[in-house]
Amino acid sequence: MGILAIFALPLLLLGISGIIHIYQSVMWLVSKSAVQNKVVVITDAISGLGKECSRVFHAGGARLVLCGRTWEKLEALYDALISVADPSVTYTPKLILLDISDINCIQDVAKEILNCYGCVDILINNASMKVKGAVQSISLELDKKIMDANYFGPVTLTKALLPNMISRKTGQIVLINSIQGKIGVPFRAAYAASKHAAVGFFDCLRAEMEGFDICVSTVSPTFICSYHRQPAAGNWEASIWKFFFRKVAYGVHPVEVAEEVLRTVSRKKQEVLIANPIPRAAVYIRTFFPELFFAIVASGIRENLKTEEEN
Numbered sequence: 001m002g003i004l005a006i007f008a009l010p011l012l013l014l015g016i017s018g019i020i021h022i023y024q025s026v027m028w029l030v031s032k033s034a035v036q037n038k039v040v041v042i043t044d045a046i047s048g049l050g051k052e053c054s055r056v057f058h059a060g061g062a063r064l065v066l067c068g069r070t071w072e073k074l075e076a077l078y079d080a081l082i083s084v085a086d087p088s089v090t091y092t093p094k095l096i097l098l099d100i101s102d103i104n105c106i107q108d109v110a111k112e113i114l115n116c117y118g119c120v121d122i123l124i125n126n127a128s129m130k131v132k133g134a135v136q137s138i139s140l141e142l143d144k145k146i147m148d149a150n151y152f153g154p155v156t157l158t159k160a161l162l163p164n165m166i167s168r169k170t171g172q173i174v175l176i177n178s179i180q181g182k183i184g185v186p187f188r189a190a191y192a193a194s195k196h197a198a199v200g201f202f203d204c205l206r207a208e209m210e211g212f213d214i215c216v217s218t219v220s221p222t223f224i225c226s227y228h229r230q231p232a233a234g235n236w237e238a239s240i241w242k243f244f245f246r247k248v249a250y251g252v253h254p255v256e257v258a259e260e261v262l263r264t265v266s267r268k269k270q271e272v273l274i275a276n277p278i279p280r281a282a283v284y285i286r287t288f289f290p291e292l293f294f295a296i297v298a299s300g301i302r303e304n305l306k307t308e309e310e311n
């Protein structure tokens with residue numbers, strides 16, 4: 001009885017972790033099979049998140065069309081993908097130059113995309129431009145450029161590829177948005193405005209596409225960390241820190257966001273918010289208690305000004 005009691009807990013934990021492992025492996029296979037042979041277009045495939053999305057969709061056997069505005073970076077991504085993948089279960093990616101803020105070129109780029117395989121199954125609108133600064137310090141010209149890259153660009157590309165999806169009565173459109181498409185924070189006015197506009201457009205599109213079996217998803221991460229900001233491997237203190245606080249201190253790793261994008265596609269989720277408890281709570285406070293949210297943001301700004309004056 002005593003020996004049984006000693007072994008019961010470790011055996012239970014082992015059993016639970018085994019079940020979790022099997023569940024995760026099965027879900028990964030399900031997600032993979034959902035994108036196998038599908039034509040997947042990723043804009044700004046060379047960004048941190050774009051690269052990871054390219055990797056997971058490529059490994060899943062998707063026929064990738066990778067877009068980006070720098071040819072050398074696209075070629076480097078191409079080399080990285082084909083060097084690690086098994087050629088018998090993956091397709092060689094196609095590369096296309098696309099500057100998402102160059103609205104006048106997008107129709108031609110869309111034709112080029114359609115010429116690759118004759119159709120598009122999944123469009124991942126990932127490209128975006130960031131800007132940080134006080135409203136009065138950002139020129140109206142830059143405000144418009146941000147709006148072109150983050151709103152008119154994805155909208156123009158989506159509209160150009162939509163007739164192909166509608167005629168085939170199938171397709172998925174994913175907008176990589178941001179928590180800043182749900183809440184406005186200081187010094188991010190142009191970016192937040194463009195992300196709010198994009199989410200509004202794609203929410204309406206989702207409803208309109210209901211009759212065509214076209215799924216529209218928005219994925220809104222909080223802060224995606226850079227690789228170089230990860231704690232060093234092999235350092236136990238860093239590992240514990242990583243385990244408990246990584247998401248708060250360093251943001252979410254691009255790999256985790258890419259895997260969530262794959263799950264979003266395979267499960268046809270409509271809206272995903274990737275956020276820790278604090279930013280998640282901020283979204284709810286903004287919705288249900290807006291004045292409390294504005295007061296918290298304002299006190300943060302006052303605190304900042306006070307610290308700056310003291311220094």
Ligand SMILES: NC(=O)c1ccc[n+]([C@@H]2O[C@H](COP(=O)([O-])OP(=O)(O)OC[C@H]3O[C@@H](n4cnc5c(N)ncnc54)[C@H](OP(=O)(O)O)[C@@H]3O)[C@@H](O)[C@H]2O)c1
Nearest residue numbers: 046047048049069070099100101126128178221222223224
């Ligand atoms: N990073 C975050 O914390 C965060 C948080 C929430 C949401 N997101 C969203 O996640 C997506 C990917 O962001 P990321 O953080 O992975 O990007 P990133 O690694 O910071 O890279 C920025 C990318 O933007 C590209 N770019 C800038 N202007 C462009 C244009 N006009 N046309 C095409 N590409 C352009 C750059 O291309 P070049 O290298 O060629 O200049 C670069 O690849 C974006 O939609 C972003 O809004 C990011």
